[in-house]
Amino acid sequence: xxxxxxxxxxxxxxxxxxxxxxxxxxxxxxxxxxxxxxxxxxxxxxxxxxxxxxxxxxxxxxxxxxxxxxxxxxxxxxxxxxxxxxxxxxxxxxxxxxxxxxxxxxxxxxxxxxxxxxxxxxxxxxxxxxxxxxxxxxxxxxxxxxxxxxxxxxxxxxxxxxxxxxxxxxxxxxxxxxxxxxxxxxxxxxxxxxxxxxxxxxxxxxxxxxxxxxxxxxxxx
Ligand code: DER
Numbered sequence: 001x002x003x004x005x006x007x008x009x010x011x012x013x014x015x016x017x018x019x020x021x022x023x024x025x026x027x028x029x030x031x032x033x034x035x036x037x038x039x040x041x042x043x044x045x046x047x048x049x050x051x052x053x054x055x056x057x058x059x060x061x062x063x064x065x066x067x068x069x070x071x072x073x074x075x076x077x078x079x080x081x082x083x084x085x086x087x088x089x090x091x092x093x094x095x096x097x098x099x100x101x102x103x104x105x106x107x108x109x110x111x112x113x114x115x116x117x118x119x120x121x122x123x124x125x126x127x128x129x130x131x132x133x134x135x136x137x138x139x140x141x142x143x144x145x146x147x148x149x150x151x152x153x154x155x156x157x158x159x160x161x162x163x164x165x166x167x168x169x170x171x172x173x174x175x176x177x178x179x180x181x182x183x184x185x186x187x188x189x190x191x192x193x194x195x196x197x198x199x200x201x202x203x204x205x206x207x208x209x210x211x212x213x214x215x216x217x218x219x220x221x
Contacts, residue, residue, distance in 0.1 A: 003121050006218030010119035011035035013216050014083045015042065017117060021049050023076045025109035026063060027084025028056040028102035031119045031218075035083045040066030053079060055109050056102040057171050073112055082113035087204070088126045089118065093213045094187045098134025098204030101159065101168055101176045107202055116213045122220065129187055132157070132178040133194065134204035139167075139175050141199020146177070148197045152190075154179040174201055 011034025018024055018039060026036060036059070042048040044067065051071040054060040063070055084106055088096040095118065097103045110116045133154075137145045142158075149156040159168045159176040167175045184190055187207035194203045 002219070003123065006121035007031040007119070008034045008218070010121065010216045010218035011083075012038045013218075014117045014119045015039045017081065018042070018048070018050055019080075020046075022080040023051045023053070023071060025079045025082025025084070025113050026052040026054045026059050026068070027082065027106055027109070028059050028100045029085035031085040031121070032059075032083055033062055035119060036062055036066050036068060039068055043067055051076065053109055053112075055084070055105040056100070058100075059102075073108070077112060079109065079113040081115040081117055082110045083117045083119060084110060086118050086120050086124055086206075088129050088131045089120055089124050089215055090126055090129050090187075093118075093210040093215055094129060094205070094207040096129050096131045096133060096184075096204050097206055098176075101134065101136075101170050103134055103204040104136045104170065104172060104174075104202040107206060110206065110209055114212065116209055118213060118215045119218070120215065121218045125217065129184040129205070130182060132180040133184075133190070134159070135177045135179055135194060136170055136172065136201040136203070137175045137177050138199045138201060139173075142175055142177075145197055145199045149177070149179050149194070152181070152193060154181050172201065
């Protein structure tokens with residue numbers, strides 16, 4: 001499958017940017033897992049010394065499988081780089097993330113990193129961001145947040161489980177809303193406006209870290 005091969009290529013290239021002794025943010029999703037697999041191989045074959053800060057329970061479990069030692073932001077409040085995937089990336093390296101409902105910790109880890117390495121296949125590249133925005137919401141605040149999102153011009157939809165009835169519960173114990181706004185004309189402005197709503201813990205627009213972002217498109221040098 002050419003998409004899988006592109007994801008693998010991007011992941012390997014990102015993992016090969018890691019230098020001995022680095023502390024690395026580990027994102028969530030199928031593409032970054034290829035980077036983690038490669039890191040595990042490098043630990044075994046080269047004796048690479050690296051520590052990872054995981055952005056989800058799933059990533060923490062994968063890191064254990066691959067033999068990547070883990071640490072925390074308390075131990076390492078600043079990271080050398082973070083490797084993560086994305087759902088949409090525009091020409092200015094602004095992104096929408098959160099398909100995996102891990103975007104709250106992902107943004108914390110990306111913020112803590114000196115460099116943000118995003119690994120994608122070409123299908124994620126868009127001229128303009130227009131995907132529904134994943135938003136992590138305090139369950140207590142669900143009703144009022146829905147109202148505020150509508151006032152912002154959004155169409156909020158609760159993210160329900162597939163193999164679980166009722167709402168998806170994030171690793172942080174919160175709900176996730178997918179909110180469509182159509183074409184997002186001002187990603188940074190919308191990112192801030194959504195986060196200003198009381199009860200919103202975070203959202204999947206990543207528009208404020210483009211300076212330190214490197215995008216690796218699998219299959220393209
Ligand atoms: O949920 C997330 O933020 C993931 O990083 C997602 O955006 C990318 O997942 P993928 O690499 O499996 O497409």
